[in-house]
Amino acid sequence: MAQVLRAMWTWTHDVFVNFHAKSFAADASEKKTIMAEPTTIGTGTFVRGHIRGEGDLEVEGRVEGDVQVTGTVTIQSGALLKANIRGSHVVVRGAVAGDLFAEHVVSLEEGARVLGSIFAPRIGIAEGALLRGRVETGPASEHPVRVVAAKATVSRPTAVASSPARAASNFMSPPAKTAAMREPLPAAPPPARTTKPLVSREESAALTATSQPVRSPSVDRSAPARPTPPARPAPPARPAAVSEAPKTKKPPPPPVVPALKKGARASWKKKAAS
């Protein structure tokens, strides 16, 4: 019986979907696979407002506002953005006035012109790419998303732009922060990578979730048992993956700055595995 019902449902569903697909396809162009295609802001398009959601985004035109997607954001050559941009990967070949955040990689390629800061575990700036602003390979989630002033429909309040006050003795320690993340990001926050200073990421995630006063950056980074920020409204349970002990593999990195704490070095000196 159940099988029959299922078969019937499937049939009905298929008919329904095809019916719509046909009618849509008849007038529109090719039938597109839902969810599979990236969103494209064409060269002749100007979006003033927020672009959010799941999937990849390609910008060839202009955006003034804010961009937060779960997938890869590609800013093509010729694109002009006055916006903060957040994605899992962010590739820039155009011009951006705003901050860039990525869970994994921010890559500025030849032709890129960026006036703003970059926060991502891995950051590449190729020959021919120009940037003016902060560059931080520490945990990206700690940094507040400053709303770039957009004339129109920006509905969210400007986040407190706290100045990264690094503990002097701690290279790469999370900047002291009082700002909470502006809002629940689809999936933007702490990557589920296992090679990052997840501790600090969680720390900040917990911070932002509960708006606690900033804890000293010198908190023992090796404490793996970080509470998954439950209070955090939207983010996927990504921080759960984060609660592992920081990588202790001794990276090749420079003996560097004596001021550098052993733990700090080991933690963000992730090797390859992202």
Next chain:
Amino acid sequence: MATRGPDAVLGVGSKVRGRVSGSGNLQILGTVEGDVSVRGHVTVAEGASVQGTSLEADQLVIEGGVDADVQAEGDIHILANAAVRGRLRGASIRLDEGASISAEFDVAFDLPAELLA
């Protein structure tokens, strides 16, 4: 990279506490605690470190650790194993993925007019 061999090398086990200055190409394989101001090409090799207030050179290749404000007349190239902190200024700054950075990049250029706030 330097077009000719380095004029000066601070070897692997060496440690300089103080200022390093002059002209010529310099390769730092050891540790410098102090300022570096060299008219030439400076390389901070992997495993090496420079910690001070300022590191100045014509061109700079960083593969090791630098904790200082960096100023290059020309280009700065930061390789994947580097760890850099401070303010960086140069004609251009190239950054290879994998490097650890906590820095302020200061490169002169203008955004297209439409984006100038």
Next chain:
Amino acid sequence: MSATVIAQGIAIEGELTSEDDVEITGTLKGRLSTRSNVTVGSGAVVEAEVAGSNVVVAGHVTGNVTAADRVDIQPGARLIGDIKSARLTIADGASFKGNVDMDA
């Protein structure tokens, strides 16, 4: 002129102005205006004033639709808002609530 596509899963809140053809299968809240064509795909949710040369609606639109040329409301579509267009088709099976102004 390239195409602009707002895929399903993506939501835009604000104004979108364009010279391109715009196709939406995602969500748009605000305003959409293009010199070219608009296609609101089935599955799309648009809460906006929509203006284009030709506007095809197969999804859900809440807002007025203005077309320089024609408006096509397809079966399965739902439009709540006024239509201003010289030419218009509202298909069998489409849901429409609003006024129609066919004056050029």
